[in-house]
Amino acid sequence: xxxxxxxxxxxxxxxxxxxxxxxxxxxxxxxxxxxxxxxxxxxxxxxxxxxxxxxxxxxxxxxxxxxxxxxxxxxxxxxxxxxxxxxxxxxxxxxxxxxxxxxxxxxxxxxxxxxxxxxxxxxxxxxxxxxxxxxxxxxxxxxxxxxxxxxxxxxxxxxxxxxxxxxxxxxxxxxxxxxxxxxxxxxxxxxxxxxxxxxxxxxxxxxxxxxxxxxxxxxxxxxxxxxxxxxxxxxxxxxxxxxxxxxxxxxxxxxxxxxxxxxxxx
Numbered sequence: 001x002x003x004x005x006x007x008x009x010x011x012x013x014x015x016x017x018x019x020x021x022x023x024x025x026x027x028x029x030x031x032x033x034x035x036x037x038x039x040x041x042x043x044x045x046x047x048x049x050x051x052x053x054x055x056x057x058x059x060x061x062x063x064x065x066x067x068x069x070x071x072x073x074x075x076x077x078x079x080x081x082x083x084x085x086x087x088x089x090x091x092x093x094x095x096x097x098x099x100x101x102x103x104x105x106x107x108x109x110x111x112x113x114x115x116x117x118x119x120x121x122x123x124x125x126x127x128x129x130x131x132x133x134x135x136x137x138x139x140x141x142x143x144x145x146x147x148x149x150x151x152x153x154x155x156x157x158x159x160x161x162x163x164x165x166x167x168x169x170x171x172x173x174x175x176x177x178x179x180x181x182x183x184x185x186x187x188x189x190x191x192x193x194x195x196x197x198x199x200x201x202x203x204x205x206x207x208x209x210x211x212x213x214x215x216x217x218x219x220x221x222x223x224x225x226x227x228x229x230x231x232x233x234x235x236x237x238x239x240x241x242x243x244x245x246x247x248x249x250x251x252x253x254x255x256x257x258x259x260x261x262x263x264x265x266x
Contacts, residue, residue: 005261008226010042010201014186014210015057016049017233018254022158025064026232028255033066035258042199043072046208048150048185048215050077050123050165053100071198076150076185077101077123079194081108083184084119084147092116094144096136097123101149122172122180123149124165133168137175146178150185152215156233186210187218192225207248209257211235218245230254 013019019029036043045057045068052060054073061068077097081104084091093110094117095102101123102112120139125132140146153166173179184190186208196203207226210216211233220227221244229235229247232254240246251257 005207005226007205008207009205010044010199010207011036012044012046012192012195012206012208012225013254014208014212014216014233015045015047017156017211018209018230019045019061019066020064021156021233023064024158025066026253026255028253028258029064029066031258032254032261035261041261042201044195044199045073046186046191046195047073048076048124048152049155050075050080050101050149050185051098051126053104054078056100074191074195074198075104076191077104079191080121080123080147080149080184081105081110082194083182083190084108084110084121088118091118093119093121094135094139095121095123096128096132097121097125097149098127101125117144120144120146121149122147122165122168124152124155125168126162128168133171136168137172140172140176140178146181148180148183150215151183152185152212154234156211161234186215187222189222192219192223209254213239213243213245213247217243217247220248221245228257230257 054070057073058068058070090109092113094114095105095112151166152164154161155164204224208216208219209228211230213235217227219225227247228249230251230253
């Protein structure tokens with residue numbers, strides 16, 4: 001796996017576990033930013049974490065010393081709102097998510113309605129409690145269209161992990177017998193195509209860089225996209241042995257990837 005990136009014209013970068021962990025910037029992030037600016041390399045920050053909207057991510061990155069424009073960030077929450085706009089603009093949505101995600105959907109013209117919704121949308125809801133879980137299961141049992149923003153079971157943070165939306169989805173399935181009708185975020189093709197449109201590049205000209213095998217690297221199995229695994233977040237080298245998802249490239253972190261972009265291996 002010689003990391004030449006000969007056919008790569010743009011990058012999709014995961015954030016949690018790739019650029020930072022919690023409030024700690026990971027090695028190589030500043031160097032990648034500088035290289036992308038100097039060489040005019042297109043990149044998009046693509047995250048499954050729907051607990052924050054893109055403005056929150058821009059502020060977080062600025063606090064870490066990285067300047068990003070709002071249009072350089074695509075979250076699974078924004079992608080889900082875009083998908084639903086194509087299905088039923090202005091629909092009544094029972095949204096299980098953070099205030100950031102609620103603003104995302106309200107700004108997109110949806111009516112947030114827990115009493116008589118037309119759609120159920122589950123995000124990474126760090127505010128969830130037992131009452132909300134009960135209402136979520138009740139609405140799913142009614143057979144309403146049920147969308148999840150992404151499938152991640154855990155979210156990497158400094159010092160470990162916190163349960164993510166996938167864990168809640170498993171609870172809903174155990175309680176109701178239903179799985180989500182559609183999942184928008186990585187590794188699914190919906191968010192890949194939205195990202196390619198944002199960068200104005202074909203999907204096959206992009207490389208996804210991330211730390212998670214079953215989302216970031218699995219994108220290569222769902223779309224004609226190259227993938228680069230960084231070992232700075234969730235995945236450990238031994239996890240690769242039994243994973244059906246194999247990356248095109250493996251790096252210790254964004255620092256090693258950037259070094260190869262500066263001085264490609266012949």
